[in-house]
Amino acid sequence: MPRGDVKGREAMKDLLGRIARWSHRFSFSGLVLGILAFAASTTPSLIPRGWLYQGVISGFSLIIGYAIGTSLRAIAARFGLTAGPSPAHRVLIRRILLGGGAVVVLATLVTGTASQRRLATLWGLEQTPEAHLMSTAVLALGLALGLLFLGRALRRAVVALGRVLARWLPKQAAGALAFLAVTGLVVGTVSGIFEDVVLSSLTSTFTARDSTSRDGVTEPTSSTRSGSPDSLQAWDTLGFEGRTFVTGGPTVEEIEAETGRPAIEPIRVYAGLASADESAEVDFDALAAEVVAELDRTNAWDRAVVAVGTTTGTGWVDPLSVTALECLQGGDTASAAMQYSVSPSWGTLVLGIKKPAEAGTALFEAVHARWNELPVDDRPQLVPFGVSLGSYGSQAAFNSLDSLTSRATGAVWAGTPMFTPLWADLTASRDAGSPEIHPVLDGGETVRWATQNGGDQFLDSLGPADLPRVAYLQHPSDGVVWWWWPTAWHRDEWFTEPHGQDVIAGVRWWPVVTGLQLLGDMFVAGSADVPLGYGHNYGSGYVDSWYWVTQPDGWDEASIEQLRQTVISSVRPG
Numbered sequence: 191m192p193r194g195d196v197k198g199r200e201a202m203k204d205l206l207g208r209i210a211r212w213s214h215r216f217s218f219s220g221l222v223l224g225i226l227a228f229a230a231s232t233t234p235s236l237i238p239r240g241w242l243y244q245g246v247i248s249g250f251s252l253i254i255g256y257a258i259g260t261s262l263r264a265i266a267a268r269f270g271l272t273a274g275p276s277p278a279h280r281v282l283i284r285r286i287l288l289g290g291g292a293v294v295v296l297a298t299l300v301t302g303t304a305s306q307r308r309l310a311t312l313w314g315l316e317q318t319p320e321a322h323l324m325s326t327a328v329l330a331l332g333l334a335l336g337l338l339f340l341g342r343a344l345r346r347a348v349v350a351l352g353r354v355l356a357r358w359l360p361k362q363a364a365g366a367l368a369f370l371a372v373t374g375l376v377v378g379t380v381s382g383i384f385e386d387v388v389l390s391s392l393t394s395t396f397t398a399r400d401s402t403s404r405d406g407v408t409e410p411t412s413s414t415r416s417g418s419p420d421s422l423q424a425w426d427t428l429g430f431e432g433r434t435f436v437t438g439g440p441t442v443e444e445i446e447a448e449t450g451r452p453a454i455e456p457i458r459v460y461a462g463l464a465s466a467d468e469s470a471e472v473d474f475d476a477l478a479a480e481v482v483a484e485l486d487r488t489n490a491w492d493r494a495v496v497a498v499g500t501t502t503g504t505g506w507v508d509p510l511s512v513t514a515l516e517c518l519q520g521g522d523t524a525s526a527a528m529q530y531s532v533s534p535s536w537g538t539l540v541l542g543i544k545k546p547a548e549a550g551t552a553l554f555e556a557v558h559a560r561w562n563e564l565p566v567d568d569r570p571q572l573v574p575f576g577v578s579l580g581s582y583g584s585q586a587a588f589n590s591l592d593s594l595t596s597r598a599t600g601a602v603w604a605g606t607p608m609f610t611p612l613w614a615d616l617t618a619s620r621d622a623g624s625p626e627i628h629p630v631l632d633g634g635e636t637v638r639w640a641t642q643n644g645g646d647q648f649l650d651s652l653g654p655a656d657l658p659r660v661a662y663l664q665h666p667s668d669g670v671v672w673w674w675w676p677t678a679w680h681r682d683e684w685f686t687e688p689h690g691q692d693v694i695a696g697v698r699w700w701p702v703v704t705g706l707q708l709l710g711d712m713f714v715a716g717s718a719d720v721p722l723g724y725g726h727n728y729g730s731g732y733v734d735s736w737y738w739v740t741q742p743d744g745w746d747e748a749s750i751e752q753l754r755q756t757v758i759s760s761v762r763p764g
């Protein structure tokens with residue numbers, strides 16, 4: 191046998207021996223559950239994932255599975271349940287585990303990548319390169335090992351502190367106190383760093399952004415817009431997104447060209463935070479009163495529709511939604527909104543979920559109070575609307591469907607998070623046999639859901655509908671809709687139902703892992719890479735929802751379809 195072959199075999203044998211000996215530093219049960227959790231993490235969820243998100247999700251899944259396995263082993267030992275194979279057999283089993291685990295990791299990475307490529311094809315996206323397999327594996331393993339070694343270091347700190355305290359305290363009391371002390375120190379440090387560094391930097395960054403304007407956005411001259419010379423709201427108080435909102439939308443000429451009918455200039459009013467200091471308590475009632483004053487100033491009550499929008503975290507209003515309404519109504523509309531934060535929506539979730547709810551309630555109540563003073567037979571339609579966190583905040587003004595229909599003439603909500611109480615109650619009350627992703631409530635009498643972009647989902651498919659009408663837009667692939675903390679330990683019904691048209695087969699619920707997958711889906715659901723009609727990007731569906739809710743005259747299916755395409759091409763959510 192050539193000497194090179196012998197040396198190669200010896201080197202390989204030595205390497206395998208080192209790996210086997212090194213593996214003894216890890217919990218057997220932890221490795222088993224960790225590998226299984228890793229495998230589950232590579233299965234598809236709602237949104238196509240690149241190697242970075244997949245690596246992070248797989249890394250956290252691996253270490254969480256390992257921690258659960260280790261904890262179960264410790265609990266079993268606590269109760270004397272330590273029986274197992276002989277030491278010789280344990281070595282064999284461990285080697286089999288290492289070899290089988292490597293095969294499982296490789297196989298699931300390959301199949302997982304194939305699933306991501308199938309999902310990308312369904313969405314019309316560029317497929318994930320297979321070369322990212324190694325990047326995913328390295329990132330996941332590195333992240334898991336880093337967290338593991340950090341955990342072990344903290345455990346050693348607890349043991350060392352416990353030994354010191356045991357000089358003056360009973361052993362068990364010393365151990366418990368040491369654990370609490372180290373845990374408190376870690377939580378305090380992490381919390382402090384997160385609050386003082388991450389959130390502070392986030393607030394500072396978006397505060398600076400809020401004082402600027404998007405390229406091409408200039409102060410309006412029309413009296414129908416907040417921030418104009420005639421406005422009660424100064425231009426520099428509207429914030430970044432507020433300035434974009436009041437200067438955007440179709441012109442009278444563009445609406446007339448689209449509809450072939452005379453149009454008037456739409457009204458858009460907005461109130462910004464004036465000061466972006468998020469540490470200060472904002473008087474949302476006072477801010478809402480300023481919006482109402484702007485509605486009074488612009489004679490908004492003479493319009494056919496007054497739309498009351500709750501924004502997302504930064505104060506953003508989806509331009510596709512408002513544009514669709516303005517075109518359908520020939521500009522005979524007034525759209526109102528106000529800012530409650532400068533942070534993005536995920537930051538708002540961390541800083542306080544109550545803000546959008548308080549702001550949405552304050553604005554609707556103020557507008558409704560003024561609207562309610564008008565003669566019953568001479569009122570515009572009053573329609574609350576919002577997308578994402580704005581949808582959540584907008585619905586906070588209503589504790590039931592009766593509360594909504596008795597005070598508004600309809601509603602248009604898109605991408606509603608599942609932790610929204612009204613949405614959750616209506617979904618849970620759906621007719622028997624209708625799926626969670628596309629509920630049917632009372633035969634579609636008042637509330638209807640659309641799960642596809644465009645089409646006649648609000649029209650005749652469920653028969654006639656009464657007024658007021660409530661429209662929900664939600665894609666089966668929208669991670670913003672379907673993620674919430676309980677998904678980590680609770681399997682929602684939509685996992686066992688037929689999947690939607692934008693979700694591939696193979697989506698399954700796994701304890702803990704699915705929560706991480708959907709959390710990742712939520713963060714990327716509305717990104718620029720996600721096409722309209724998928725994930726959290728709602729496009730032509732707004733046309734159908736506003737048409738169904740407000741019932742404008744003079745539209746047929748051909749003109750509706752043309753408007754869908756116009757709205758899609760007019761602006762891209764940002």
